[in-house]
Amino acid sequence: MKKPFLIPAAALLLSLVAGAAQAAQGTVLRNDKLYAQPSAASKVAGSAAKGARVTILSKQGGWLKVTAGRTTGWIRLLSVRAGAGGLGGAGIGDVVGAATTKSDPSRVVAVAGLRGLNEEDLKKAKFNGEELGRMDAWSATPAQARSFAGQSGLVAANVPGLPEPKPAQSSSPWESNQ
Amino acid sequence: MKIKSMAVAISLVAFSGAASGIDFGKLLEERINQELNKDKQTQPAPAPQPAPNQAPAEAQSAAAPPPPAKQKIDARQLGFALFGDYSPEEEARIGKQIAGDLLGAVPLVRDDKLQRYVNLVGNWVALQSGRQGVAWHFGVLDTEDINAFAAPGGYIFVTKGLYRRLNNEAELAGVLAHEIAHVTKKHHLKVLKQSSLISELGKAVSNKAQDSDPAVQNLIGNGAEIMARGLDKNAEYEADRIGVVFAARAGYTPWGLPNVLQDLAGLPAKDNRTSLLYKTHPHPADRLAMLGEAVGGRLDAVRGKELPGRFYRIR
Numbered sequence: 461m462k463k464p465f466l467i468p469a470a471a472l473l474l475s476l477v478a479g480a481a482q483a484a485q486g487t488v489l490r491n492d493k494l495y496a497q498p499s500a501a502s503k504v505a506g507s508a509a510k511g512a513r514v515t516i517l518s519k520q521g522g523w524l525k526v527t528a529g530r531t532t533g534w535i536r537l538l539s540v541r542a543g544a545g546g547l548g549g550a551g552i553g554d555v556v557g558a559a560t561t562k563s564d565p566s567r568v569v570a571v572a573g574l575r576g577l578n579e580e581d582l583k584k585a586k587f588n589g590e591e592l593g594r595m596d597a598w599s600a601t602p603a604q605a606r607s608f609a610g611q612s613g614l615v616a617a618n619v620p621g622l623p624e625p626k627p628a629q630s631s632s633p634w635e636s637n638q
Numbered sequence: 639m640k641i642k643s644m645a646v647a648i649s650l651v652a653f654s655g656a657a658s659g660i661d662f663g664k665l666l667e668e669r670i671n672q673e674l675n676k677d678k679q680t681q682p683a684p685a686p687q688p689a690p691n692q693a694p695a696e697a698q699s700a701a702a703p704p705p706p707a708k709q710k711i712d713a714r715q716l717g718f719a720l721f722g723d724y725s726p727e728e729e730a731r732i733g734k735q736i737a738g739d740l741l742g743a744v745p746l747v748r749d750d751k752l753q754r755y756v757n758l759v760g761n762w763v764a765l766q767s768g769r770q771g772v773a774w775h776f777g778v779l780d781t782e783d784i785n786a787f788a789a790p791g792g793y794i795f796v797t798k799g800l801y802r803r804l805n806n807e808a809e810l811a812g813v814l815a816h817e818i819a820h821v822t823k824k825h826h827l828k829v830l831k832q833s834s835l836i837s838e839l840g841k842a843v844s845n846k847a848q849d850s851d852p853a854v855q856n857l858i859g860n861g862a863e864i865m866a867r868g869l870d871k872n873a874e875y876e877a878d879r880i881g882v883v884f885a886a887r888a889g890y891t892p893w894g895l896p897n898v899l900q901d902l903a904g905l906p907a908k909d910n911r912t913s914l915l916y917k918t919h920p921h922p923a924d925r926l927a928m929l930g931e932a933v934g935g936r937l938d939a940v941r942g943k944e945l946p947g948r949f950y951r952i953r
Contacts, residue, residue, distance in 0.1 A: 484904070489927040500935055522893050522937060537896050538930030541923040543904035576783035576910040577744065577797075578866075579917075585743035585861035589848030592738045594746055595777045595793075598753040605761035612807075612948055614889035616766060619940055622879040625931035 486526065486540045487547055488512040494533030498523035505533035511547055514540060724790075724827055726771055728839055732830070733791025735854040737775070739862035740787060740795065744779040747798055747952070752778055755950040759807060760794060760814045766887035769822045776814065784902070785915045787865050788817035790827050799911050802952055803901055807945035811888060812895030816881030823880070825873040826864065830857060868918030875920070875928045882929065882937070891942035892933075899926050 488508045496503040498520045506528070508514060514526040514535070523534045541547075600608075609615075724732065746753065753776075760776035772792040782799040789795075794817045796810075804810050820826065839853045858864050878895065886892040903922035905912055919925070 487923075489923065489930060500938055519897075521891065522896075536930065536935075537893060537900070538926055538933055541903045541926050542900040543923075545903065545907070545921075545923060547923065547927075576799075576912065577781055577785065577914050579863065579914070581743045582740070582862040582866045583860045585739045587735065587738040587850035587855070588742040588745075589738055589846075589850070591741035591745055592734065593848050595737070595741070595753075595775050598750070598757050598777070599773070599775050600754070600757040600761045602761060602765055605758050605765060608758040609762045609889065612943070612945055614762065614943060614945075617887055617889055617940070617942070619883055619886040619892075619937075621883055622932040622936060624876070624879070625928065 484516045484542055485544045486514045486516045486524070486542050487545070488514060488528070488535070488540055489547065490539055492535055492539040494526070494528060494531055494535050495523075496533060498525070498534040502534075506531035508535060508539075516540070516542060723824075729824075729827060730773070730791040731839065731851055731854050732827070732858065733789040733793045735851045736789035736826075736858055736862060736864060737793035737795075738850065739855075739858075740779075740789070740865055741777075743862055744781045744783075744797075747778045747780045749778075749952070752801075752950055752952060756796070756810070756814075759810055760818070763811050763815050763884055763888045763890075764792070764818050766884050767818050767822045772821065774818075782911055783914060784905075784909075784911045786813050786817050788820035788826070789865075790821065790824065792821055794818065794821070798952065800898075804898065804949070805946060806894070807949045808885065808890040808894035808943065809898050810894070810949065811885045811890045812881060812893075813898055815884035815888075816877045816895055818884060819877040819880035820869070820873070823873070823876060825869050825877070829864070829867070829869060866914060866918065871920045871924075875925065878925055878929050879932050882933070886937065886940050886942055889942055891944050892937045892940050894944070896926065896929060899929075 488510055490510050492508055493500075493504050494506040494508060496505045508526070508528040508531075512528055514528045517525040517527060517532070519525070519537065520534075522537045524537055524540055525532070526535050526540065528535075756778055757774075757776045761774050764772070764774045774792040774794070776794045776796075778801055779795050779797045781797050783797045784799040784803065785797050786800055787795040794814060796813055796817075800813065801810070804813070839857065844851075878899075881895050882892045885894055899922045902912070902915075903926065920928075
């Protein structure tokens with residue numbers, strides 16, 4: 461377990477370095493295979509166990525090219541998390557910025573200094589009808605949206621819904637009320 | 639037979655409840671008693687006259703489950719069955735109020751092209767949701783906070799802080815699709831359902847679009863705090879699954895939302911810009927893991943566009 465850097469400046473510098481380099485850290489989220497190509501039909505190059513650290517080299521569609529131990533191969537995008545936080549959960553974060561995306565200096569500007577939204581802001585908020593009217597004026601019609609989609613060749617595709625994976629420990633009120 | 643008359647009673651109550659603002663609990667009891675007595679006298683129940691937008695089929699199917707053997711009627715249970723769904727009008731009113739409150743905390747980015755672009759992408763994705771009769775509104779909020787919000791009735795927001803991190807139109811579509819799924823699954827309405835069993839909104843005091851709605855505000859609490867409370871984590875996982883599918887149905891690559899989650903997973907933990915996001919959502923790593931369980935190889939054959947060229951970049 462690496463010690464987190466507490467000094468924002470150090471984190472910032474590290475992010476910049478990581479962003480500039482091609483490789484990024486990641487953790488395997490579930491046992492999965494490494495393939496020779498970004499396709500499940502290609503030759504199996506090896507396997508990676510849940511919790512294993514990998515180095516992310518590149519990505520393509522739903523695949524990441526990673527090095528796990530001495531094996532390099534392609535693993536499913538959803539079988540790995542980027543960043544140095546390990547298996548995740550419980551808000552454990554990273555000091556190394558995500559580098560699976562292109563290096564972009566605007567991404568790492570003043571990470572610790574900016575103020576986010578908080579609960580108090582939202583609680584105290586007073587209805588703003590003027591802004592709502594502005595939002596209304598920017599809305600689009602279905603016909604405009606279809607035309608917009610057509611301009612770049614977007615075509616509606618028939619994609620079946622995804623099944624719910626095995627239920628989480630607690631029973632959820634959402635699933636029982638569809 | 640009994641079930642049917644109860645269903646009739648409920649749709650009647652639903653109708654009169656929606657039409658007037660009188661004491662609802664009392665009305666409910668009286669109506670039920672009336673209907674039960676009618677049943678005893680073997681009088682045919684009158685055909686309900688549902689409000690045009692209050693589908694009677696929905697009210698009846700919601701009312702069907704109560705066990706017919708049960709003699710005593712649990713008014714609370716009936717109330718829940720009855721209010722399993724807000725009418726489309728009520729949903730729109732609730733959404734409008736939440737959206738107006740949220741905009742009271744954060745204004746929209748003053749960039750016509752950006753806002754217009756987001757509305758076009760959002761509406762195109764929403765067309766794949768199958769939800770009819772929703773007036774979708776999309777907006778980019780002027781804050782560096784990294785988050786996105788959905789309110790009932792089709793109000794969707796993404797913050798400038800999150801928008802800046804996106805690389806292409808497919809990623810935007812994925813984020814919007816996750817929020818659209820919250821609306822189509824009525825996740826926030828279900829939260830309101832749980833917090834207030836019987837909620838009679840009555841008639842809107844004002845029909846002006848720009849006016850606050852006191853009855854709705856009373857239902858949703860202080861300001862836009864409902865947006866800070868968050869949803870059940872399973873609702874978030876569900877919205878991830880549905881969001882990926884909606885984006886793919888719109889012709890985008892399904893990997894837009896997962897790539898955004900990967901980006902968030904790599905952000906520093908102690909970052910003010912994500913504190914609200916992490917308070918209201920499971921960790922991105924957990925979301926990726928759950929999504930991975932559902933997806934497996936199911937999307938291997940799906941091809942879609944990323945459209946990095948058309949993606950509108952904030953200056």
